[in-house]
Amino acid sequence: MKQYWKLWCTALLIAVMGICFSCSSGISEHISDEQESTGESPLTETEKLPETEPPVYHYVHICGEVKNPGVYRMKEGSRIFQAVEQAGGFTDEASSEYLNLAELTEDGLKIEVPSREDVEMGTVPSYAVSGERNGKVNINTADAEELMTLTGIGESRAEDILRYREENGKFHSVEDIMKVPGIKEGAFEKIKDNISV
Numbered sequence: 001m002k003q004y005w006k007l008w009c010t011a012l013l014i015a016v017m018g019i020c021f022s023c024s025s026g027i028s029e030h031i032s033d034e035q036e037s038t039g040e041s042p043l044t045e046t047e048k049l050p051e052t053e054p055p056v057y058h059y060v061h062i063c064g065e066v067k068n069p070g071v072y073r074m075k076e077g078s079r080i081f082q083a084v085e086q087a088g089g090f091t092d093e094a095s096s097e098y099l100n101l102a103e104l105t106e107d108g109l110k111i112e113v114p115s116r117e118d119v120e121m122g123t124v125p126s127y128a129v130s131g132e133r134n135g136k137v138n139i140n141t142a143d144a145e146e147l148m149t150l151t152g153i154g155e156s157r158a159e160d161i162l163r164y165r166e167e168n169g170k171f172h173s174v175e176d177i178m179k180v181p182g183i184k185e186g187a188f189e190k191i192k193d194n195i196s197v
Contacts, residue, residue: 058107062087065094065113078105084113095119136196139177140170151190157182171197 056076060083063069067088074083081101090096093115105111137146139161147158157180164180171177174195178188 058105060105060107060109060111062111062113064111065091065115067091074105079103080105080111083111091115093117136194138197139174139195140165140197150194152187153191173197 057073058076059071060074061071062083066084067090069087072083072086074086079101080099080103083105084090084101090113095114095116095118098114098119099111137150139147144155144158144162147153147161148155153161160180160182161177165171168179174192174197175188176197177183177191177195178185
């Protein structure tokens with residue numbers, strides 16, 4: 001009798017395990033079929049990929065000693081060397097080391113790549129010089145030579161501007177240049193239309 005009872009329990013256990021196994025494979029097959037039909041696996045809220053914002057673009061005009069001068073659309077955060085690449089690279093006559101190729105581009109920027117001859121003869125256009133934008137001298141990035149192109153700014157005054165910048169950081173407005181010793185309202189009036197920050 002005991003032996004019969006053991007056999008009956010064993011058979012019942014095997015039957016229950018068989019039912020559980022077939023149910024679980026049916027569920028996994030159902031999930032696999034769903035994944036195949038959608039082509040993707042379901043993601044939880046924490047696994048969902050973050051939404052990316054569309055890139056912001058601006059336009060720059062590059063001319064001079066590049067192979068394909070023109071206006072190009074650039075991604076925000078692009079550098080001058082990338083604008084040169086878009087324009088087909090430098091010509092054989094280009095003074096490739098003249099511009100600061102690591103400088104950021106901005107909307108409406110005109111970049112003129114000078115020739116080696118222009119650089120040697122000192123006939124480079126002012127807007128091709130790093131630190132100048134649309135013909136204006138950027139008082140936050142210009143070196144002494146660029147600052148001296150401004151009316152009334154000689155060597156000593158240019159050095160004063162550079163010293164002020166080193167000690168106090170960048171200018172936040174063109175009017176801030178009057179904080180530099182020796183540059184008062186009269187001097188500012190002469191240069192205000194030719195400077196930018």
